[in-house]
Amino acid sequence: MSEHGDASGEQARGGKLPLRGIAVALLVLLALLALDRWRASSGRLLDEEDVIRAARPLMGTIFSVEVFPGGRERAEAQRAAFAALDLAERLEERISEWIEGSETSALNRAAGGAPLALSAELLELITASLDWARRTNGAFDVTGGPLYELWERAREDGRVPGADEVRALLDLTGFSKVRVAGNSVRLERPGMKLGFGAIGKGFAADRMAAFLRSAGWRDFIVDAGGNLVLSGARGARPWNIAVRHPRQDGPFATCRATDCAVATSGDYERFFEVDGVRYSHVIDPRTGWPVRGLSGVTVFASSGTDADALSTALFVMGMDQGLAFAESQEGVEALFIGDDGAARLTSGLRLEDGGILLLSPLRAAPPEAGRPR
Numbered sequence: 525m526s527e528h529g530d531a532s533g534e535q536a537r538g539g540k541l542p543l544r545g546i547a548v549a550l551l552v553l554l555a556l557l558a559l560d561r562w563r564a565s566s567g568r569l570l571d572e573e574d575v576i577r578a579a580r581p582l583m584g585t586i587f588s589v590e591v592f593p594g595g596r597e598r599a600e601a602q603r604a605a606f607a608a609l610d611l612a613e614r615l616e617e618r619i620s621e622w623i624e625g626s627e628t629s630a631l632n633r634a635a636g637g638a639p640l641a642l643s644a645e646l647l648e649l650i651t652a653s654l655d656w657a658r659r660t661n662g663a664f665d666v667t668g669g670p671l672y673e674l675w676e677r678a679r680e681d682g683r684v685p686g687a688d689e690v691r692a693l694l695d696l697t698g699f700s701k702v703r704v705a706g707n708s709v710r711l712e713r714p715g716m717k718l719g720f721g722a723i724g725k726g727f728a729a730d731r732m733a734a735f736l737r738s739a740g741w742r743d744f745i746v747d748a749g750g751n752l753v754l755s756g757a758r759g760a761r762p763w764n765i766a767v768r769h770p771r772q773d774g775p776f777a778t779c780r781a782t783d784c785a786v787a788t789s790g791d792y793e794r795f796f797e798v799d800g801v802r803y804s805h806v807i808d809p810r811t812g813w814p815v816r817g818l819s820g821v822t823v824f825a826s827s828g829t830d831a832d833a834l835s836t837a838l839f840v841m842g843m844d845q846g847l848a849f850a851e852s853q854e855g856v857e858a859l860f861i862g863d864d865g866a867a868r869l870t871s872g873l874r875l876e877d878g879g880i881l882l883l884s885p886l887r888a889a890p891p892e893a894g895r896p897r
């Protein structure tokens with residue numbers, strides 16, 4: 525949680541289970557209230573008036589937009605923020621696997637049958653998803669839909685599924701079972717399902733940011749349920765965000781940053797416990813089982829799509845492999861917090877006095893002297 529954005533995670537969902545959506549929305553609102561208290565107690569000057577803010581429950585979480593109007597009318601900035609949210613709402617109606625009338629649901633229903641011609645937008649999301657699946661060797665894989673659903677139900681029922689139940693779904697999982705030809709896509713096996721819970725919010729944040737830029741806005745933050753895209757600055761000072769502490773209230777660290785995307789995957793928001801074992805909502809699609817070892821991964825990247833996909837992928841890879849992979853990716857930095865609370869960072873980040881310093885290539889402004897963080 526932070527001054528201007530929450531870099532913690534919520535899951536992309538929509539349509540189904542409205543009660544859960546409302547519960548999540550309430551939790552986020554409570555968190556925002558708690559944040560305000562935290563902010564007030566930190567003694568920081570609260571100059572909220574200088575930005576406009578708009579928020580809406582979307583994709584099973586809260587999306588928000590903050591715009592620094594600069595020399596332009598505040599009302600105009602407010603309209604732009606709402607229009608960005610409208611755009612995300614239309615995107616959700618198209619890509620959510622939880623909305624029956626969505627294009628993704630149509631594609632899932634057609635699994636095993638004829639190829640389906642898709643919109644350029646969904647095609648772009650699928651292409652990006654398959655690309656990350658290949659690059660991460662399947663640690664990130666949107667074809668794990670049936671598995672993610674199984675574990676979602678398991679969490680609701682507080683019941684660990686049987687090994688054979690899990691194994692059966694592995695046949696329906698695997699990015700090599702998706703055929704893309706021109707603008708048509710075919711899922712090879714009946715029962716296959718794509719699920720964009722780990723990339724859709726970041727993709728939406730990119731779309732919203734592109735929209736705001738095309739309308740001439742330069743200084744804004746889009747927060748798609750913890751998937752942030754930062755642009756420009758808040759007037760004279762950079763945007764200040766915070767990475768939530770996975771095991772305590774309040775922030776783990778704050779960060780002043782600009783022109784980058786930040787996303788977090790954690791085991792602290794959606795998990796369940798049986799016999800003292802914590803089952804997170806991030807699944808290794810190759811084994812079918814929830815991953816363990818980390819409590820949070822925060823990724824800095826140049827796009828929201830990449831940051832969202834990567835935070836999940838690195839969470840699956842774990843500390844050692846994840847660090848090595850993040851180092852190998854151009855323009856990507858990551859902060860890993862182990863389940864023992866110990867933090868490790870890629871070489872472009874430094875942790876200093878509760879602040880994260882972004883070294884090149886994603887540069888952040890140095891901490892402001894004399895201002896409490």
Ligand code: ADP
Nearest residue numbers: 533534535536664665672721722789806807836
């Ligand atoms: P959040 O949505 O809470 O911000 P993530 O971005 O890590 O967190 O996405 C987790 C969601 O994505 C899960 O709820 C599930 O629907 C789906 N998912 C879980 N594991 C994977 C994975 N390895 N690859 C792709 N999607 C996943």
Ligand code: MG
Nearest residue numbers: 722832833836
């Ligand atoms: Mg993700």
